[in-house]
Amino acid sequence: MGKTLYLDCTSGISGDMFAAALLDLGASEERLRAALASLPLGGYDLRVSRVSKAGLDCCDFDVALDTLHENHDHDMAYLHGHDRLHEHDGEDGHHHEHAHHHEVHHAEEHGHDAEHGHCHKHDHDHRGEPHHHHGHHHEHRGPADIDAMIDAGSLAEGAKALAHRIVDVLAHAEAKAHGVSLDEVHFHEVGAVDSIVDIVSAAVLVDDLGIDRVLVPQLVDGCGTIRCQHGIIPVPVPATLNIVQQHGLPLSVCGVEGELVTPTGAAIVAAIASGFELPARFRVEKVGIGAGKRAYERPSILRAMLIDELFPLDAPAARENAACSSQMPLVSAGEPTVDAAYAGPVVRLECDIDDAPGEVLAYAAERLREAGAREVHWVPVYAKKGRPAWQLQVVAVPDDIERLEGIIFAETTTIGIRRWECERTVLARSESSVTTPWGTVRVKTVDLPDGSRRVSPEYEDSAALARAAGIPLQKVMDAVQLGIMGTDS
Numbered sequence: 001m002g003k004t005l006y007l008d009c010t011s012g013i014s015g016d017m018f019a020a021a022l023l024d025l026g027a028s029e030e031r032l033r034a035a036l037a038s039l040p041l042g043g044y045d046l047r048v049s050r051v052s053k054a055g056l057d058c059c060d061f062d063v064a065l066d067t068l069h070e071n072h073d074h075d076m077a078y079l080h081g082h083d084r085l086h087e088h089d090g091e092d093g094h095h096h097e098h099a100h101h102h103e104v105h106h107a108e109e110h111g112h113d114a115e116h117g118h119c120h121k122h123d124h125d126h127r128g129e130p131h132h133h134h135g136h137h138h139e140h141r142g143p144a145d146i147d148a149m150i151d152a153g154s155l156a157e158g159a160k161a162l163a164h165r166i167v168d169v170l171a172h173a174e175a176k177a178h179g180v181s182l183d184e185v186h187f188h189e190v191g192a193v194d195s196i197v198d199i200v201s202a203a204v205l206v207d208d209l210g211i212d213r214v215l216v217p218q219l220v221d222g223c224g225t226i227r228c229q230h231g232i233i234p235v236p237v238p239a240t241l242n243i244v245q246q247h248g249l250p251l252s253v254c255g256v257e258g259e260l261v262t263p264t265g266a267a268i269v270a271a272i273a274s275g276f277e278l279p280a281r282f283r284v285e286k287v288g289i290g291a292g293k294r295a296y297e298r299p300s301i302l303r304a305m306l307i308d309e310l311f312p313l314d315a316p317a318a319r320e321n322a323a324c325s326s327q328m329p330l331v332s333a334g335e336p337t338v339d340a341a342y343a344g345p346v347v348r349l350e351c352d353i354d355d356a357p358g359e360v361l362a363y364a365a366e367r368l369r370e371a372g373a374r375e376v377h378w379v380p381v382y383a384k385k386g387r388p389a390w391q392l393q394v395v396a397v398p399d400d401i402e403r404l405e406g407i408i409f410a411e412t413t414t415i416g417i418r419r420w421e422c423e424r425t426v427l428a429r430s431e432s433s434v435t436t437p438w439g440t441v442r443v444k445t446v447d448l449p450d451g452s453r454r455v456s457p458e459y460e461d462s463a464a465l466a467r468a469a470g471i472p473l474q475k476v477m478d479a480v481q482l483g484i485m486g487t488d489s
Contacts, residue, residue, distance in 0.1 A: 004213040005206075006278060007269070008303040010220050011292070012260025015198025018268050020061035020290030021304035022205035023048060035204045036197060038154035043193050051291050054299035058291035061201070063194035142186050143171040146196060153200070156207050162271060163203035169267040172410070173242035195264055202268050209306075214272045218250045219265075222296070224257035239263040243270050246410045248371040248403045250276050256297050275370045279309040346374060346395050346422050349404065351414040352381060354389035361390060364411035371407055372400045395422075434483035438465040441480050455484050 007013065007021075023029055029048055036046065043066045051060040141149075150163045175185050221236040228237075236244070236253065240263050244251045247270035254260075285306040292300030353361070365376045375395035383389035392412065396404050398421070405417055428447045433440050434457075442458040457480040466473040 003209060003211050004215065004307050004309070005209075005211045005272075006282075006305040006307050007214065007216045008305065009216060009218060009261070009265075009269070011296075011298050011301055012220060012222070012262075013265035013269065013302050014262040014292065015195065015202060015264035015268065016061045016063070017290040017292050017300075017302040018265060018304075019198060019201040019205060020048075020059040021288040021302045022202075022209060022290075023061065024059035024288030024290060025209060025286055025304055025306060026288070027205040027208045031208055032201055032204050035153060035155050035159065036200060038152075039196075039200065040149055040152050041193060041196060044197060046197065053289075053291050053301050056289060056299065056301065058289040058301055060291045062293075063197045065193060143167055143182060146199075149196065150200065155200070155204060159200075159203040159207040161203075162206060163200050165271040166199045166202065166264075166267045169243060169247070169270045170239070170263060172246065173239045173263060173267070176242045176246075177238040198264055199268075206272060211272075213274045214269075215275050215278055215307075216249070216269050216273045217276055217278055218252050219244065219261050219269060220252050220254050221261040222256040222258040223253055226259050235259045236261060237263065240266045243267055246270075246406050247273075248367070248407050249273070254298075258294070258296055260296070274366075279307075281310040282307040283310055344397065346424060347398055347401055347419055348422050349394040349396065349401070349408065350391060350418045351408065351412070351416060352383050352389050352391050353412055353414055354383040354387045356390075356413050360411070361392075364392070364408065367407050367411055368394055368404055371403055372396065373404055434480045436465065436476060436479040436483065438469045438471070438476060438479075441465065441476065443480060443484060455481075457481070 007018075023032070033046065045064045045066075047060075047062040047064055049060045049062070051058055146167050147164055150160055150167070153160075155163070171182055171185055175182050178185070221240065224235050225232045226235050226237060235258065236251070237259060240259075240261050243249065243263065243266040249266065249269060251261075285308060288304045290302040290304065292302070294300055361378055365378065368376045373394050373396050375393070377393040379391040379393060381389050381391045392408065392414070394404060394408070401419065405419075408414060408417055427449075430445045430447075431442055432445065433442050439461075441461040444456055444458065446454045448454060457477050462476045462480065463473055466476045469476075
């Protein structure tokens with residue numbers, strides 16, 4: 001059975017923090033080092049150690065660059081754009097190109113300079129441009145270069161696919177931020193050695209732990225400004241905002257001045273998140289804490305937890321009831337309430353796709369449902385030139401349209417979406433619950449026009465009880481129906 005990972009991003013997330021948290025959860029450092037060693041990439045030394053943050057024991061993941069790749073760190077005021085007069089002698093009035101390496105996060109990320117503006121359209125020649133040198137020798141790689149490097153490594157197929165996806169998320173975000181095509185994107189961040197290590201490490205560690213579900217209730221970013229290669233920009237930075245918008249990620253902004261969510265961190269979340277809501281009750285199996293590098297007002301840590309969802313049967317009282325298999329079902333107290341979420345008009349979104357593989361289509365549908373779509377359907381159709389294709393049909397409330405369209409454009413190959421508002425007739429519906437010998441099952445009640453009612457047990461609750469008690473599903477559902485009949489008499 002796969003594992004569920006809960007990411008607590010209340011202090012943000014970056015690539016190095018994520019890698020550190022997963023190593024702390026028990027992912028294999030040995031397998032990670034072997035995977036990284038197989039890449040055609042040098043110029044760094046990977047250091048994994050223990051550090052203390054706010055008195056908490058944490059794992060620290062640090063990519064120490066050699067002298068050809070590293071830059072110099074500066075004070076927080078400079079990185080946040082507060083010291084506009086801060087310059088170095090002999091630099092022709094420039095700011096030592098703080099953007100030529102990596103992220104400004106928590107040591108942004110590995111104790112180097114700020115990186116934003118890390119991709120741009122190269123309409124100029126770098127030869128003879130003093131502001132691109134200052135003694136540093138950074139490679140500007142495009143997405144295709146990074147993908148080729150990943151393919152050249154000895155990585156598991158799942159890890160390779162995830163690494164490619166993280167790069168793709170970043171590439172689209174940077175292309176949008178700078179108004180260029182994907183072919184014109186050249187990364188400072190992704191092209192930097194430490195960022196490539198972060199991306200590949202994230203993919204390898206997720207695959208190594210066997211994680212198949214990731215829950216991220218929120219991303220908390222800071223505020224203020226940050227200094228990048230091309231000037232001072234606001235936080236959250238454009239690339240991070242683009243990722244949040246394109247992938248429907250839940251974002252909140254706190255009062256901490258500084259960048260808590262980096263583009264790499266946001267891209268990792270976009271690539272792996274399965275949902276944004278925690279179960280009502282769960283058991284924490286293990287906790288990993290990854291350390292950031294800078295000292296902000298709140299602890300610079302990322303907590304990663306392996307959790308197991310708890311169903312009603314796991315409660316002691318429910319276990320007691322399960323032992324009394326002859327006990328008659330009881331209807332729970334309390335009046336059912338009408339579900340107002342089903343009232344009002346809806347909008348139907350539709351597009352035809354004939355050039356995407358099945359797994360991509362399935363993933364897109366999953367993302368749409370998680371983002372609030374009321375219905376998601378794939379319908380087989382014939383496209384132009386008689387080609388077999390799939391028609392995506394999404395039903396949603398008007399407030400969700402922009403977010404859902406962003407997911408459709410990001411996750412599928414369509415270049416256009418049809419939409420129209422639909423009127424509908426909705427029957428009143430309510431919810432109550434029935435207690436059986438094996439636990440509680442929610443039931444839905446629909447009031448029909450002739451005054452009668454139609455009642456149906458919630459499948460997920462019934463199936464969970466059947467599995468836990470080792471009995472047929474039909475036995476649980478029969479007990480629920482018996483309880484419903486008892487209330488009607």
